[in-house]
Amino acid sequence: MTNPVFIRDLTSPECPIRNVLARIADKWSLLVLYTLSQQNDPMRFKALQRAIPDISQKMLTSTLRTLEQDGFIVRKAYAEVPPRVEYQSTERAASLMPHLNALFGWAIDHMQSILRDREVYTAKGNES
Amino acid sequence: MTNPVFIRDLTSPECPIRNVLARIADKWSLLVLYTLSQQNDPMRFKALQRAIPDISQKMLTSTLRTLEQDGFIVRKAYAEVPPRVEYQSTERAASLMPHLNALFGWAIDHMQSILRDREVYTAKGNES
DNA sequence: CAGTATCCTTGGTGATACTG
DNA sequence: CAGTATCACCAAGGATACTG
Numbered sequence: 001m002t003n004p005v006f007i008r009d010l011t012s013p014e015c016p017i018r019n020v021l022a023r024i025a026d027k028w029s030l031l032v033l034y035t036l037s038q039q040n041d042p043m044r045f046k047a048l049q050r051a052i053p054d055i056s057q058k059m060l061t062s063t064l065r066t067l068e069q070d071g072f073i074v075r076k077a078y079a080e081v082p083p084r085v086e087y088q089s090t091e092r093a094a095s096l097m098p099h100l101n102a103l104f105g106w107a108i109d110h111m112q113s114i115l116r117d118r119e120v121y122t123a124k125g126n127e128s
Numbered sequence: 129m130t131n132p133v134f135i136r137d138l139t140s141p142e143c144p145i146r147n148v149l150a151r152i153a154d155k156w157s158l159l160v161l162y163t164l165s166q167q168n169d170p171m172r173f174k175a176l177q178r179a180i181p182d183i184s185q186k187m188l189t190s191t192l193r194t195l196e197q198d199g200f201i202v203r204k205a206y207a208e209v210p211p212r213v214e215y216q217s218t219e220r221a222a223s224l225m226p227h228l229n230a231l232f233g234w235a236i237d238h239m240q241s242i243l244r245d246r247e248v249y250t251a252k253g254n255e256s
Numbered sequence: 257c258a259g260t261a262t263c264c265t266t267g268g269t270g271a272t273a274c275t276g
Numbered sequence: 277c278a279g280t281a282t283c284a285c286c287a288a289g290g291a292t293a294c295t296g
């Protein structure tokens with residue numbers, strides 16, 4: 001809708017890259033968004049942790065809070081014992097995912113050759 | 129070309145998100161890739177620094193090295209005094225940029241409403 | 257189960273100084 | 277100009293223990 005902003009000054013706090021993308025594109029957020037998009041059902045905290053085994057409880061919590069803050073997910077707590085909390089992605093996330101999926105696809109397609117380049121690069125660095 | 133890999137195990141070192149995207153999608157790399165894609169001519173070190181004023185020399189250097197390692201940019205040093213070094217994006221970067229640009233566009237379009245949601249969220253947190 | 261609270265570590269980052 | 281080297285710092289992140 002509103003589209004007056006452009007990336008004139010990369011330093012500006014208005015810079016969409018710094019202000020929006022940097023909060024999505026970190027390691028954990030990408031993995032959480034990807035995981036939630038795979039199931040299209042809401043997921044429980046524990047289920048997310050199982051899907052991303054090496055994320056700590058603390059990091060999962062804070063990642064979820066940030067995503068919730070920016071309207072990518074909704075947190076629903078049920079007054080049960082034991083407690084049940086479900087996270088589901090929003091319309092906003094749905095509109096973002098095609099672009100992220102395109103990126104994931106690109107990464108899958110190019111990973112092998114990137115890894116090869118990386119090897120060549122370090123090999124060159126180590127030769128006498 | 130080769131597309132046998134998929135994201136079964138997010139923990140795997142073969143995970144394209146962790147292995148490829150995480151190295152692109154950090155704050156500085158995104159800004160450098162964006163800047164280089166704006167000029168389609170090669171850019172000098174100093175020019176990049178001017179475009180991203182708050183990046184330190186050290187961070188710019190290491191970001192450029194990582195991007196070079198993964199084949200997104202090529203570094204060309206000219207044997208002159210004073211030295212001249214130019215960085216230009218590669219075919220690989222060119223194939224990536226449309227996806228990143230889509231992401232930038234999305235961020236521009238949604239930034240305002242995201243900022244609004246963020247305000248609402250913190251307001252709710254602070255109310256008694 | 258789904259967290260919060262606390263402590264503690266470490267590496268990402270900046271600042272400064274120096275060099276080819 | 278385009279870096280490298282060094283030091284220093286602080287916040288991101290992990291580990292552990294505790295709680296509604």
